[in-house]
Amino acid sequence: MAEILGLGITHQPPLGAGEGIRPRSLMTTLKDPGLPAHLRDPANWPARMRKEWGQDEGATHAREHQAEIAIELRKIRAALDAFNPDAVIAFGDDHFENFKDDIVPPFSVLAYEKIEFKPWEKAPNNYWNEPADKLFTVPGHKAAGKYLAKGLLEQSFDVAYAYRPLHTPAGHAFRNTVMYMDWDRKGFPYPLIPVVVNCYGRTLVHYSGYLGKVGETLTEEQLDPPSPSPARCFDLGVAIARTMSASPWRTAIIATSSWSHAFLTEKTYHLYPDHEADLALFEALKVGDYETWRKRSLAEVEDSGQHEMLNWYCMIGAMAELKRKPDYAKYIESSVMNSNKVFATFREA
Numbered sequence: 001m002a003e004i005l006g007l008g009i010t011h012q013p014p015l016g017a018g019e020g021i022r023p024r025s026l027m028t029t030l031k032d033p034g035l036p037a038h039l040r041d042p043a044n045w046p047a048r049m050r051k052e053w054g055q056d057e058g059a060t061h062a063r064e065h066q067a068e069i070a071i072e073l074r075k076i077r078a079a080l081d082a083f084n085p086d087a088v089i090a091f092g093d094d095h096f097e098n099f100k101d102d103i104v105p106p107f108s109v110l111a112y113e114k115i116e117f118k119p120w121e122k123a124p125n126n127y128w129n130e131p132a133d134k135l136f137t138v139p140g141h142k143a144a145g146k147y148l149a150k151g152l153l154e155q156s157f158d159v160a161y162a163y164r165p166l167h168t169p170a171g172h173a174f175r176n177t178v179m180y181m182d183w184d185r186k187g188f189p190y191p192l193i194p195v196v197v198n199c200y201g202r203t204l205v206h207y208s209g210y211l212g213k214v215g216e217t218l219t220e221e222q223l224d225p226p227s228p229s230p231a232r233c234f235d236l237g238v239a240i241a242r243t244m245s246a247s248p249w250r251t252a253i254i255a256t257s258s259w260s261h262a263f264l265t266e267k268t269y270h271l272y273p274d275h276e277a278d279l280a281l282f283e284a285l286k287v288g289d290y291e292t293w294r295k296r297s298l299a300e301v302e303d304s305g306q307h308e309m310l311n312w313y314c315m316i317g318a319m320a321e322l323k324r325k326p327d328y329a330k331y332i333e334s335s336v337m338n339s340n341k342v343f344a345t346f347r348e349a
């Protein structure tokens, strides 16, 4: 049996920003005409959020948040290096990047030979001061990707697969997974198999990668078909653990994404994430109470702005199948930086 390592990180794009890192999505929300007038005034925000906003519109908090996350990313990278995998499966969302209105698979295994991308081409400000045309080349693993798709299909899990990109060489989730797992720029030598999860479901095509306004309600006609359910994502992870355990490849399975996103939840008028829902799932995660995760409905996930956590559901399903609890789990809260982040390792005892 091949060994499996489970990991969890964030791929939040603003964390790769340089000196000018700021709570940009909150600043956008503050200009949203749908935001109730009294909530434009920080005096009416929860105390924790006011403190983060401070006297400099959250600039100090943003830098501290980034620094705190870099520490966690280094820990996760150390676990990955110690494991030294033959292949890395990463679950990530596609925000109208590789999959547009020409096809939207619920799940897709990207069995590429290699992955090449220029992360700073469109937004050159970056923490590493890398040039806008800096090219990253990461090995893919076509053989293991094909094996994975075959194994899933044989378990009646009808996944899509691809040998080459459609609209973009690598979406934000996968670019940032590589960027962040290589925070110290020593290279990312591990063959990557992205598994795309349609996390944005009912609003994916309608918004075409943009965000909804505060209080906006879409009609049934405007809405797209849904994401796969949390339970289905969980079960995909179960099937992946079975497949890769029986494979010749030592595999790291990474969930990439922040948890509740402020800009996706109406519960808080897009101002801050659903801390309560995130903490409940984190407490369950720590003790390996995966039933609490599995029974959560898609509607509950979406109400909490936890759409991208479907990536975590896939990884958690794999850990449940392996009867693995996290040996390390860290929760980093932020109201003004749009989302809470969790970092976790699930090493074999």
Ligand SMILES: [Fe+2]
Pocket: 011, 093, 095, 172, 173, 257, 308
């Ligand atoms: Fe994302």
